[in-house]
Amino acid sequence: MRAQQPESGGTTDVPVNPAVGRLVFGWLLVGAPLAYGVITTLSRVGQLFQ
Amino acid sequence: MNWLDRSRSLAPPGFNRWLIPPAALAVHLCIGQAYATSVYKSALIGHFEVSQTAIGVIFSIAIVMLGLSAAFMGTWVERSGPRKSMFVAATFWGAGFLVGAAGIFTGQLWLLYLGYGFIGGIGLGIGYISPVSTLMKWFPDRPGMATGMAIMGFGGGALIASPMSTALLKAFDGFDPLTDGADWIASGASVGKLFLTLGVVYFLVMMYGVANIRVPAPGWKPRGWDETKTRSSAMVTTAHVSAANAIKTRSFWLLWAALFLNVTAGIGILEQASPMIQDFFRGADGNSAVNAAVAAGFVGMLSIGNMAGRFVWSSTSDVIGRKRIYMVYLGIGALFYVVLAFLGGGSMLLFVAMAVVIISFYGGSFATAPAYLKDLFGTFQVGAIHGRLLTAWSAAGIAGPLIVNGLLDAQGKPGTMVAGNYLPVLLTMVVLLVIGFVATTMIRPVDARFHEPEEELASATPKGH
Structure with missing residues (x-):
C-alpha cells in the first residue's frame, strides 16, 4: 500500500502505513451497529413531535 | 499467555493510530449494554x-463492581497494558452472561447476581478503563x-443492545404481531437464550479489540505536533504523579466531587425520564x-x-480547556435545570431541548475526566487514577436515585403528579450543580511535592508507553 504522511516513530521518521483494509473493517465493525442503534432510536424519537 | 503482554502489543514503526479507536470502541460498545437492562427486566x-x-x-451490583474493580484493578491495568486487561474484561463480561444464563435456566436468582452482577x-470496570490511557498516548494532541x-x-452500547435484544427475544419466543399484543413480555427461557447469545457475541467483538490494540513506541509522537503548545497552559502539567499520590491531592478530590455532583444531577433526569415527561404535560383532567x-x-x-455529548464536549475541551468545560457542564447545567423547572411545562420543545443538553453534559463529564486527569497528573498512571475517580460514579449511582425517589415519594403517587411536583427535585439538582461549579473553580495544578522523581519514572516506565 502507498505510504502517506510520515510520523515520528520513536527516534526516526517512518512513513505511516495507512492499512486501508484493516481501517475500513475496524470502523465498519463498530460503526455499522452504532448506526443501526441511532437510526432505530431516531425512528422512535420521531413520535415525540407528531 | 505471552501474546497478551504489553511488550507484544508494541506498535511497529509507521503504525496507523486511527486503528486504535475501533479497537477501544469494540470494548466500550459491548460493555455499554449495561444501560439496556430494562429491555428484559419485566421478563x-x-x-x-x-x-x-x-x-x-442485579444492575446495582454490576455498577458497584464497576467502580470497585476500576479503583482496585487500575494499577494492574496500567502495569499489564491494554491487551491483557481487555482480554480479562472480555472474559469476565462474556462469562458473566453465561453464568447469568445458567441462573435463568435453573431458576437460581443468586446465579444471576453472581454472573451478570x-x-x-x-468486566465492566476493567473494560471501561483498559483502552483509555492508551488512546491518550496515541492522541497526545487531542486527548x-x-x-x-x-x-x-459506552453510551452508544445501549442504543445497539436495546433494539437488538428486543429483536432477539421476539425471535426466540416466536413473536407474532397478530396474536401477541403490545403488552407482550418475553419468556424466561428466551432471556436465557439472549444471555447465551450476548455472552458469545460480546466476547468475540471484544476479542477484535484485544487483537488490534497497540501501545506506541517510547518517544513516539504525531507528526507536526508541537508539545510545547499543548503544555502552554498552567493547568497542563509536564510532570507525572503516581496513583497513590494523586489521591492525596486536593485537586483529585475536587474533581471527584465535581464528577459525583454532575452525575448525581444527570441521574435525576435519567432515572425519571419516562414518568417525568408524562407528568410535566398532564392536563387538569389528570390525563x-x-x-x-x-x-x-x-x-x-x-x-x-x-452519547453525542461524550464525543462533542470532550473534543471541545481540547480547544477551550478541561476546567472551562467542567464549568460549562456545572454552571450552564444548573441554569438549564432552573429553566426546565420553571418553564419546561410550557413547551414540549423547550423541555426536550433542555433535558437533552443537560444529559449531554452528563455524558461529557465522563468523557472529559480522563483527559482532565492527564492534564493534572500526567500519563504515568493515568489509567489507575481514572479507575479511582470512577468511584464517584458508583457513589452517584446510589445517591442520585435515593435523592430523586425520596423527594418524589413525598410529592405524590406515580401517574398523578404534575410539573410543580418536580420543583423540589430539580432545585435540589441546581444546588448540587452549583456546589460542583464552586469545586471546579478551586481545582489547581498539583503541587511539585507530589511529582514522581525522574529516576523513578525511568525505572518504572514499561517498554512501550
Whole structure:
C-alpha cells in the first residue's frame, strides 16, 4: 500500500502505513451497529413531535 | 499467555493510530449494554416471580463492581497494558452472561447476581478503563477527542443492545404481531437464550479489540505536533504523579466531587425520564398529553444526547480547556435545570431541548475526566487514577436515585403528579450543580511535592508507553 504522511516513530521518521483494509473493517465493525442503534432510536424519537 | 503482554502489543514503526479507536470502541460498545437492562427486566420479574427491587439489584451490583474493580484493578491495568486487561474484561463480561444464563435456566436468582452482577461487573470496570490511557498516548494532541470516542461507545452500547435484544427475544419466543399484543413480555427461557447469545457475541467483538490494540513506541509522537503548545497552559502539567499520590491531592478530590455532583444531577433526569415527561404535560383532567410510546421516544432522545455529548464536549475541551468545560457542564447545567423547572411545562420543545443538553453534559463529564486527569497528573498512571475517580460514579449511582425517589415519594403517587411536583427535585439538582461549579473553580495544578522523581519514572516506565 502507498505510504502517506510520515510520523515520528520513536527516534526516526517512518512513513505511516495507512492499512486501508484493516481501517475500513475496524470502523465498519463498530460503526455499522452504532448506526443501526441511532437510526432505530431516531425512528422512535420521531413520535415525540407528531 | 505471552501474546497478551504489553511488550507484544508494541506498535511497529509507521503504525496507523486511527486503528486504535475501533479497537477501544469494540470494548466500550459491548460493555455499554449495561444501560439496556430494562429491555428484559419485566421478563425476569415474571420468570423469577420476584419484586422490581430484586431484579434492580442485579444492575446495582454490576455498577458497584464497576467502580470497585476500576479503583482496585487500575494499577494492574496500567502495569499489564491494554491487551491483557481487555482480554480479562472480555472474559469476565462474556462469562458473566453465561453464568447469568445458567441462573435463568435453573431458576437460581443468586446465579444471576453472581454472573451478570459480580463477574460481569468486574468486566465492566476493567473494560471501561483498559483502552483509555492508551488512546491518550496515541492522541497526545487531542486527548479529549480520543477518550470521547471510546467513552461515547459506552453510551452508544445501549442504543445497539436495546433494539437488538428486543429483536432477539421476539425471535426466540416466536413473536407474532397478530396474536401477541403490545403488552407482550418475553419468556424466561428466551432471556436465557439472549444471555447465551450476548455472552458469545460480546466476547468475540471484544476479542477484535484485544487483537488490534497497540501501545506506541517510547518517544513516539504525531507528526507536526508541537508539545510545547499543548503544555502552554498552567493547568497542563509536564510532570507525572503516581496513583497513590494523586489521591492525596486536593485537586483529585475536587474533581471527584465535581464528577459525583454532575452525575448525581444527570441521574435525576435519567432515572425519571419516562414518568417525568408524562407528568410535566398532564392536563387538569389528570390525563397526560404524552403517552408511553412518546415517552419512550424521549428516553431514546436522551440516550443520543448522552452519547453525542461524550464525543462533542470532550473534543471541545481540547480547544477551550478541561476546567472551562467542567464549568460549562456545572454552571450552564444548573441554569438549564432552573429553566426546565420553571418553564419546561410550557413547551414540549423547550423541555426536550433542555433535558437533552443537560444529559449531554452528563455524558461529557465522563468523557472529559480522563483527559482532565492527564492534564493534572500526567500519563504515568493515568489509567489507575481514572479507575479511582470512577468511584464517584458508583457513589452517584446510589445517591442520585435515593435523592430523586425520596423527594418524589413525598410529592405524590406515580401517574398523578404534575410539573410543580418536580420543583423540589430539580432545585435540589441546581444546588448540587452549583456546589460542583464552586469545586471546579478551586481545582489547581498539583503541587511539585507530589511529582514522581525522574529516576523513578525511568525505572518504572514499561517498554512501550
